[in-house]
Amino acid sequence: MIQFPDSYDTIEVPAGGVVRSGGTDLQQRLRAENARPTIVDLTGVDGFAGISSSPDGVRIGGGTTMAAVAAELDASHPALAIATGSLATPQVRAYGTIAGNLTQHTRCWYYRHPEMSCFKSGGDSCPARTGRHLYGVVFDRGECVHPHPSTIAMALLCYETTLILADGSSKTMDELLGDGNDPTRDHLLADGDVIAAVHVEPGWTDERGAYFRSISRFEAEWPLVEAVVRARVDDGVIAEVALAVGGVATVPLRMTAAEAILVSSELTDETIAAAAAACTEGANPLPETGYKVDLVLATVTETLERLRAAGE
Amino acid sequence: MVAIQTTVNGEAHELQLDGHESAVDVIREQLGLTGTKLVCAGGVCGACTVQIDGTPAVGCLTPATALRDREVTTVEGLGTDGDLHPVQRAFMAHDGLQCGYCTPGFVVDAATFVDRWQREHGTSEPDRHTIADALAGHLCRCGAYEGIYRAVAAACRGDFASETGVSLRVDGRAKVTGDAVYTADVYPDDALEAVIVRSPIAAGTVGPISSDSAEHLVDLLDDDRRVRYAGQPIAAVAAPTLIEARQLAADLSVRIEPAPFVIDPDDALASDAPLVYESRAAKKTAPNAAEGPMAPARWQGNLRGPNPTPWLGTLAKRRVKKARSQGAKGHVALHFETAVQLHSSFEPHATVADWSDPDRLRVWTSTQALDHVAHELADHFGVEPGKIDVVSDFIGGGFGSKLSVTPDMTAAIELSRRARKPVRLVLSRAEELTATGNRPGSRTDVDMVVSDDGDLDAMVLDGQSLTGVSINSPYTALATLVYGRSPRLARDSDIVANAPPGTPFRGPGGPTYAWALEQSVDQAAHQIGMDPIDLRRRWDGNDKRQALYDWASNLPVWSDRPATGTQTGRYQRGVGIASGNWLYMVDPDTEVEVSVCHGRLLVRNATQDMGTGSKTVLARAVAGVFDVPVADVDVEIGRAGSRALHGPTSGGSRTTASIHSTAIEAAEKLKAEVGVDLGSAEGASATATRGGDHSMRPVPITFANLQLGRGFSAAVHVSEVEVDTLTGKTRVVSVHGGLAIGVPHARELAISQCEGSIIQGIGLALYENQILDPHSGVTLTSNLEDYRIPQLGDTPEITIHFHEPGWEHVPGGGVGLGEVATISPAASVGNAIFNATGHRPTTLPVRPDRLLEGLR
Ligand SMILES: Cc1cc2nc3c(=O)[nH]c(=O)nc-3n(C[C@H](O)[C@H](O)[C@H](O)COP(=O)(O)OP(=O)(O)OC[C@H]3O[C@@H](n4cnc5c(N)ncnc54)[C@H](O)[C@@H]3O)c2cc1C
Ligand code: SF4
Ligand code: FES
Numbered sequence A: 001m002i003q004f005p006d007s008y009d010t011i012e013v014p015a016g017g018v019v020r021s022g023g024t025d026l027q028q029r030l031r032a033e034n035a036r037p038t039i040v041d042l043t044g045v046d047g048f049a050g051i052s053s054s055p056d057g058v059r060i061g062g063g064t065t066m067a068a069v070a071a072e073l074d075a076s077h078p079a080l081a082i083a084t085g086s087l088a089t090p091q092v093r094a095y096g097t098i099a100g101n102l103t104q105h106t107r108c109w110y111y112r113h114p115e116m117s118c119f120k121s122g123g124d125s126c127p128a129r130t131g132r133h134l135y136g137v138v139f140d141r142g143e144c145v146h147p148h149p150s151t152i153a154m155a156l157l158c159y160e161t162t163l164i165l166a167d168g169s170s171k172t173m174d175e176l177l178g179d180g181n182d183p184t185r186d187h188l189l190a191d192g193d194v195i196a197a198v199h200v201e202p203g204w205t206d207e208r209g210a211y212f213r214s215i216s217r218f219e220a221e222w223p224l225v226e227a228v229v230r231a232r233v234d235d236g237v238i239a240e241v242a243l244a245v246g247g248v249a250t251v252p253l254r255m256t257a258a259e260a261i262l263v264s265s266e267l268t269d270e271t272i273a274a275a276a277a278a279c280t281e282g283a284n285p286l287p288e289t290g291y292k293v294d295l296v297l298a299t300v301t302e303t304l305e306r307l308r309a310a311g312e
Numbered sequence B: 001m002v003a004i005q006t007t008v009n010g011e012a013h014e015l016q017l018d019g020h021e022s023a024v025d026v027i028r029e030q031l032g033l034t035g036t037k038l039v040c041a042g043g044v045c046g047a048c049t050v051q052i053d054g055t056p057a058v059g060c061l062t063p064a065t066a067l068r069d070r071e072v073t074t075v076e077g078l079g080t081d082g083d084l085h086p087v088q089r090a091f092m093a094h095d096g097l098q099c100g101y102c103t104p105g106f107v108v109d110a111a112t113f114v115d116r117w118q119r120e121h122g123t124s125e126p127d128r129h130t131i132a133d134a135l136a137g138h139l140c141r142c143g144a145y146e147g148i149y150r151a152v153a154a155a156c157r158g159d160f161a162s163e164t165g166v167s168l169r170v171d172g173r174a175k176v177t178g179d180a181v182y183t184a185d186v187y188p189d190d191a192l193e194a195v196i197v198r199s200p201i202a203a204g205t206v207g208p209i210s211s212d213s214a215e216h217l218v219d220l221l222d223d224d225r226r227v228r229y230a231g232q233p234i235a236a237v238a239a240p241t242l243i244e245a246r247q248l249a250a251d252l253s254v255r256i257e258p259a260p261f262v263i264d265p266d267d268a269l270a271s272d273a274p275l276v277y278e279s280r281a282a283k284k285t286a287p288n289a290a291e292g293p294m295a296p297a298r299w300q301g302n303l304r305g306p307n308p309t310p311w312l313g314t315l316a317k318r319r320v321k322k323a324r325s326q327g328a329k330g331h332v333a334l335h336f337e338t339a340v341q342l343h344s345s346f347e348p349h350a351t352v353a354d355w356s357d358p359d360r361l362r363v364w365t366s367t368q369a370l371d372h373v374a375h376e377l378a379d380h381f382g383v384e385p386g387k388i389d390v391v392s393d394f395i396g397g398g399f400g401s402k403l404s405v406t407p408d409m410t411a412a413i414e415l416s417r418r419a420r421k422p423v424r425l426v427l428s429r430a431e432e433l434t435a436t437g438n439r440p441g442s443r444t445d446v447d448m449v450v451s452d453d454g455d456l457d458a459m460v461l462d463g464q465s466l467t468g469v470s471i472n473s474p475y476t477a478l479a480t481l482v483y484g485r486s487p488r489l490a491r492d493s494d495i496v497a498n499a500p501p502g503t504p505f506r507g508p509g510g511p512t513y514a515w516a517l518e519q520s521v522d523q524a525a526h527q528i529g530m531d532p533i534d535l536r537r538r539w540d541g542n543d544k545r546q547a548l549y550d551w552a553s554n555l556p557v558w559s560d561r562p563a564t565g566t567q568t569g570r571y572q573r574g575v576g577i578a579s580g581n582w583l584y585m586v587d588p589d590t591e592v593e594v595s596v597c598h599g600r601l602l603v604r605n606a607t608q609d610m611g612t613g614s615k616t617v618l619a620r621a622v623a624g625v626f627d628v629p630v631a632d633v634d635v636e637i638g639r640a641g642s643r644a645l646h647g648p649t650s651g652g653s654r655t656t657a658s659i660h661s662t663a664i665e666a667a668e669k670l671k672a673e674v675g676v677d678l679g680s681a682e683g684a685s686a687t688a689t690r691g692g693d694h695s696m697r698p699v700p701i702t703f704a705n706l707q708l709g710r711g712f713s714a715a716v717h718v719s720e721v722e723v724d725t726l727t728g729k730t731r732v733v734s735v736h737g738g739l740a741i742g743v744p745h746a747r748e749l750a751i752s753q754c755e756g757s758i759i760q761g762i763g764l765a766l767y768e769n770q771i772l773d774p775h776s777g778v779t780l781t782s783n784l785e786d787y788r789i790p791q792l793g794d795t796p797e798i799t800i801h802f803h804e805p806g807w808e809h810v811p812g813g814g815v816g817l818g819e820v821a822t823i824s825p826a827a828s829v830g831n832a833i834f835n836a837t838g839h840r841p842t843t844l845p846v847r848p849d850r851l852l853e854g855l856r
């Protein structure tokens, strides 16, 4: 069964049904599971795709492709744009959407394996914790040990962001992600909730942004660790800054301790090192993820160096 | 169901959809446009790429409903008015392909890139980084990346805007247009789709299998009804659609009595470990991981071996012991580990069988051993010769995983026999990355004793192959063949476990021995303060490799290399060398016929071309004799049946050396008979048989269709890396590959093979790693995101050099290269990392986590 609602009012997701935007996550899972749930395809909803700006910020329709986010917000929201433009592949960015990115399911290899069951697929354990978790979390905060998949969620943590749902209600990023303690869910939307749009505060004047992911190959690989930063720099001194790290916990993490070090400072090697070190505070790696402590340090260092270079 | 309108390649279509389909399935199955391939089904490889309103999309992740009211362009519609797109011509002319399975996706995407580039930049040439960035959504397992770079750059320059461009391969056009039909593309009318039911658990005994609805069910188990690894085939079922077949498989009632199992090699060696093979009889059923015959060996629990290969072995051990006790400067003692590597051919194992007419069995199958498989299948199913045809026209890669009769073949044929309908059985990527074989992992202890002035005094290697449920994967024995005749001892064992079976993989044992041996040599040179090339020169009795050392030592990248461990910055550059050694094999029973058919030359036998270029080798050989353009020669291989002439298996690097000179001989015979005026010679033909070599010495070993010839082929690889010591990432910057395989027949294609070998070696060195769940034995890396193969952007600048003398005793003066070219690349990368950082990476793959730990 498939439905094509044409307005937000007519969206009704039946029990067991799923909504679909670009399909770049859903189609893969449907094939792997040989599943045929009722699909509510949002691509025909009036106003679902597209970006509009106003003095209080930008409204990004949930069905806006990641390629459009990367291209159109390049000047106003560089951190969000660069991070979005660096994920997945050109083909996936051209069709995958911002709403789908925020609500995609975890890439944990146990979760995605049809022979395995875990908290997230209706089971009652985490086989990754006792098994293999090479790509797992380094801030261990709940029962699930696979990092949150969304690069865009990490970037949006750095902004005042409001999610607007199809029924007109709204949610903050914290309300979407929670604290990562519930191992059964990737996000806290209720069944049938649909993200209609993402509202983001205006960029700062002369805002700079930088992003980096640590991977083993050239690109198009899920990050081992990723980091994003946005900043306003006055006369070489950081006036405002927001920094977040992904690939490290069941939710992306805003790094406020590091921000406190950065703000009112110049981006010297010393400041960068201190900020990067601050990002590893509280890390409690799993048996196989000790290396991610080093990588948090490395990734934040490189991200801040790129921020510095962005101003030159 | 919904009906949507769409335009595909300029033609309007109405599609009936239920909404779950992905675009790639509808394009292939409803529209019959099979140029678009399904490989990873996960958005990683790009083989399914089509343009939607001019923007490339991955068909596997694009809902079919998204094609509504759109203009879709597939590879079949890429050109205009029957003319090819310049990118297609460039891929043909610059050989941006081998097996061709990834090619449609690449050209469909590259076409949009080139058009956009030329709009924005005219006919300037983009750099490699720009091309890699644009095509980051594509992978090529054959590693045709150098050709792809060349092709895309040339198309951007406008080289192929008007001119036709000549294909380097005789089947290049079929591959860039999507016309090439692979087994997975064969959709007979009324065919059933079949799937294999696999064991979800690592060990157990399977009860009777029954199903209420599976009218088409075959049992695939042996009489003992044991399963020994998670993913092992149990049965196969067929139904009108794949979705129904998969549902049937899921609903099948299969009772498995679980048995104790063991996954980890150390656990497997424990005295109380459950036995993978519980009895003598059971041991006899263990699959052979090697291409060669099975050497007898003793078992102790799950350990099979050790099998010693000694030469003054006791003396070797004594010298090692002495050197160790004295703490000798030239004593190298190192432990190495390699990971399980998966072939991951882009066309999965696939068979389509049609036995609807009881008097005629037709089989399409993706195999690198067509003639062999055709005979085995005829035997197995009791089909009289003349009543079976087996076709393997285009093969999307094999790399050793498609050398024998596999369950997809027997299951599809048996299901077709019962159903009296054609049956398709195409494995999924998850199955392909779990259960179709692998290069076994290994653990090696090396002791090497080198005197202060650089003599090799002794060498002892202990190797354990992690063969899963297979046995017989010796590799340290190969290490004894390379350097001189000083005392040495190699001991090879297999550790069996309830893990997927090891199989031959391009140069079986080769990269594995080289990872240990070549790094130990490098370490010895370092310890005694000698140049690693000079040290090898002292020991190496192979004069062809000596010539390659001369070549390597003159490379600027080698002479400019830094002193080991002297760098301090974040990015550290290093250069490493490693050499490779391989056997020369030939199929003396190879027959080739050259005939005149429809006024044209036709060359044929029952070999196959999996991207290695055999079609082109045959065509060029015949064209050379008749002095006609290669395009004037038709090639008919990939068919075994009543009229077939014996063709070699593409394994053991034997194909080219077997077919090339035989084709020349047959062509010369025909020419002697009919002259060059083919007009009056319709129907004339001549056949030649390869036979052994004109050699002074007898050939040492022969078994069915395989002879070990005289001489060793040789390779030397010099790799340059840049290590980011902050993030633990290694980038291979350049590789020089020197090969002594005599005259390379079809030189450009030979170069492409050598380049692909280097890229697969980089995969082995840095990324590739099958990972199992330790508690269940389930393969976790069963997709192309988690099983990481090299990307276009990981390709170093590659230079290939051939040293041609030394093979004059071989007809045609050249031998195979598919395997010798794969032995040393990974080891040379390991040595380069050592040179760069002073840290020797002994465990594969050298991932960021390992390197960071090593550098800490
Ligand atoms: C090779 C590859 C690499 C990738 N790498 C990265 C990466 O590095 N970082 C990263 O962040 N992502 C990565 N991705 C994931 C990719 O970004 C997501 O697949 C994509 O963003 C999903 O968007 P979509 O519109 O296609 O979602 P869909 O597939 O349509 O939906 C995804 C999920 O969201 C739900 N959903 C969709 N729309 C809505 C809505 N409006 N409201 C509520 N729920 C909704 C669906 O029910 C489904 O569960 C990668 C993907 C691939 C294939
Ligand atoms: S609970 Fe989380 S980490 Fe554990 S298996 Fe499930 S998805 Fe993976
Ligand atoms: S098959 Fe679609 S990207 Fe690989």
Ligand code: FES
Pocket: B097, B098, B099, B100, B101, B102, B103, B139, B140, B141, B142, B143, B144, B346, B396, B397, B611
């Ligand atoms: S040519 Fe690319 S996969 Fe074979």
